[in-house]
Amino acid sequence: MIFGTETEYGISTPTHPTLSPIITSTHAVVAFSQGQGARWDFSAEHPLRDSRGFDLKRYRTVPVVDPNALNIANVVLENGGRFYVDHAHPEYSSPETTNPYQALVYDAAGDHILRTAVERVAAFTSRNHSILDHHDPCPPLKIYKNNVDGKGASYGSHENYLYHRTTDFDTLAQALIPFFVARQIICGAGRVGKGEHGETPGYQISQRADYIEQEISLETTLNRGIINTRDEPHARTTTYGRLHVINGDATMAHHSTLLKLGMTGLIIDAIEAGTDFRDLQLANPVAEFRNVSYDLTLTHPLTLVDGRHLTALEILAEYHNRVTPDHLIHPLWHTIMTDLKTGGWQACANRLDWCAKYALITSYLNRGLTITDPKIQLIDLQYSDIDPAKSLYHALVRNHRMETIAPEAEILAAATNPPEDTRAYFRGKLIHHIPHLIDAANWEAVTVFGHTIPMPEVTTHTKQQTDPLLDLLPDNIPAFIATLNNNGMVN
Structure with missing residues (x-):
């Protein structure tokens, strides 16, 4: 299993609230890279190719921001990931990882990268200088790891899982739909307000639930589906598919993120091994997505196609019983379910985002606030602030009211160091050593000094395989290029 995440961060300029978020997001990306990142190569991207066998590119309706419109706003990172402007948000894509713990670490590293971007923007502004030509200096930025702007818009926190092309996509989708409806009780971020505009008072478990409109869809910005059908594996197309999950929340809590990724990975493994989940199909999964999110008691009975009624906890227990146990995710999954069942949300306020946020809110409701x-x-907004000095999540961690899993030092290191067991290692190290010689890069290839190095397999070009070659950099470029050619590593 290969894991990866993509996070579109909320961005604002409190002192200039009408400033275009496309402009401010571009300030963040360009200030972070300061012209040192490699240009992103879009040639291998097919966002409108559908896993059901067709391509909608001739009907393109999704707005696309030209990465060159405001300067370089799309760069490859030293950790092998990507930082760019997408749909008026700064977006961080983590590098490819081989296990959910590693994916958690690199997802959290994105917060460090965004904080660095904010600091670098502020440094330019303090000198009354703008890094963007023909634009004023950028005012102070605020960055939030959330999914709603409170004005009706939602932006994504996506997950990616590589699976074998021999796996039937419809079987995969139908097996996962009930799980995705139910899993929000573990990996929801919590939200004040119900409805796309938050027009109905209340608190709910998920930030994305009100924006899920179909069971299956190719779209990511409208008509969103529980299952997204984008067929863009970023790997050998004949061998792999990539499940692009758009229904989840951006999570701060380590337990929420780890289980979001780990549970899904175990279930995909089980599906590929032939485990049958057809008996868990829901009669109306889109409606149940909201029903589960609105039910803080976790007792809502979901109606199955066969007429049975199961709660979200009972559905998750069925999945838990059918996957192959591992040493980390399976026991942690069981512990969280048990605690939610016996103690409700209060029992997990020290581990899950929606529970922790609701505990904070409840303390104020008990004082008489509505x-x-x-x-x-x-409170809803400040919880997701990535600035440790302002973030309520980080305040809970400091006060030992929120448990963490990955050490902060490990997360910080992941912001500048790539995983060692995937192709992200080679990509990231090239960015570190010779960014000025990289003509273009994407997930599947890097072009160095006119030589394109294809990387269709995710678990090649690892530290073990490429360190002897990388030892030639940055001092011996001719020998590096000659070795690439001699070893048949270039097209």
């Missing part, structure tokens, strides 16, 4: 009070809405 759920519609602006202070409650501010």
